[in-house]
Amino acid sequence: METTFTPFASTIGGLLIGTASVLLMLTLGRIMGATGILAGFFTPASRDDFLWRAAMLAGMITGPVVYLALTGSFPAVDIPISTPVLLIGGFIVGIGVTIGSGCTSGHGVCGMARLSPRSIAATLTFMVATAVTVYVMRHVIGG
Amino acid sequence: MRILIAYVIGIVFGLGISISGMANPAKVLNFFDVAGTWDPSLAFVMASALAVTFIGYRFILPRPTGPMFEQKFLLPGSKRIDAKLLGGSVLFGIGWGISGFCPGGVLPVLGTGKIEVILFVGAMVAGIFAARALMNFRSPATPTQA
Numbered sequence: 001m002e003t004t005f006t007p008f009a010s011t012i013g014g015l016l017i018g019t020a021s022v023l024l025m026l027t028l029g030r031i032m033g034a035t036g037i038l039a040g041f042f043t044p045a046s047r048d049d050f051l052w053r054a055a056m057l058a059g060m061i062t063g064p065v066v067y068l069a070l071t072g073s074f075p076a077v078d079i080p081i082s083t084p085v086l087l088i089g090g091f092i093v094g095i096g097v098t099i100g101s102g103c104t105s106g107h108g109v110c111g112m113a114r115l116s117p118r119s120i121a122a123t124l125t126f127m128v129a130t131a132v133t134v135y136v137m138r139h140v141i142g143g
Numbered sequence: 144m145r146i147l148i149a150y151v152i153g154i155v156f157g158l159g160i161s162i163s164g165m166a167n168p169a170k171v172l173n174f175f176d177v178a179g180t181w182d183p184s185l186a187f188v189m190a191s192a193l194a195v196t197f198i199g200y201r202f203i204l205p206r207p208t209g210p211m212f213e214q215k216f217l218l219p220g221s222k223r224i225d226a227k228l229l230g231g232s233v234l235f236g237i238g239w240g241i242s243g244f245c246p247g248g249v250l251p252v253l254g255t256g257k258i259e260v261i262l263f264v265g266a267m268v269a270g271i272f273a274a275r276a277l278m279n280f281r282s283p284a285t286p287t288q289a
Contacts, residue, residue, distance in 0.1 A: 003170045003182045010187035013163020017188070018195025020156035026203050027148045029210030030217050032156065034247035039271055048145070055149040061254035063157015074255045075161040078169035081242070083259055089242025090263040094270020096238055097246055099278065100231020101219070105247035108189065113196035114218070121224045122232040129236025134175040137241060
């Protein structure tokens with residue numbers, strides 16, 4: 001399935017993602033990693049810890065609603081695979097980000113911005129693994 | 144105050160994900176499909192997010208007073224590049240390559256109410272707990288999250 005090249009919108013979106021990361025470090029002193037925020041939400045260290053995580057997740061979920069208010073439609077979410085395959089992918093993502101201690105936002109943006117060798121290694125690893133998986137799924141298995 | 148700040152930052156992040164295209168698996172998968180229907184948009188997301196964060200952190204992290212509403216910066220301390228980090232990252236990449244959703248990309252679009260998104264997050268959370276159970280079984284230490 002073809003998608004339109006959107007360098008302008010993608011840059012604006014990236015600037016906002018970066019701004020959120022900077023603001024979270026400035027105010028609450030934390031890494032803007034979706035994995036860490038979500039994982040800590042289920043097993044918070046304290047009541048306060050639970051509350052800011054819950055508020056952050058509520059804010060994230062409000063994001064598309066603000067997008068709807070600004071543009072008149074929700075952001076496009078096109079899922080080009082079957083639901084069972086999607087769920088297998090989700091389960092593997094959950095395992096991977098837990099064992100690997102982070103994902104695209106935590107390692108790829110915040111960790112790379114700190115020039116953390118761990119995050120640089122993790123990001124290079126998952127980017128290559130993702131590219132290989134997409135190639136196999138689409139051009140080897142999918143044909 | 145902390146709660147309000149976290150909520151607003153969440154909105155900025157969620158709006159950024161929505162505008163960027165990271166919420167759209169078709170677009171994410173096309174970024175990696177150089178041999179097929181390639182869409183380089185996501186390079187612009189990564190580059191601009193990284194540029195803002197890199198510059199912002201340079202000003203914030205040296206602050207002698209630390210963050211505004213916390214005693215100190217809470218940064219991952221581990222420096223070890225080990226099999227756990229790399230193996231976990233390979234698995235994440237496989238899951239991301241299958242589905243097109245990463246955690247930061249999928250959490251905001253729960254707000255669209257799409258049933259597939261809710262199911263995906265359920266499966267992802269199940270994976271998080273499965274991995275924790277596995278790691279606790281092997282070594283009863285609490286993992287640190289980036």
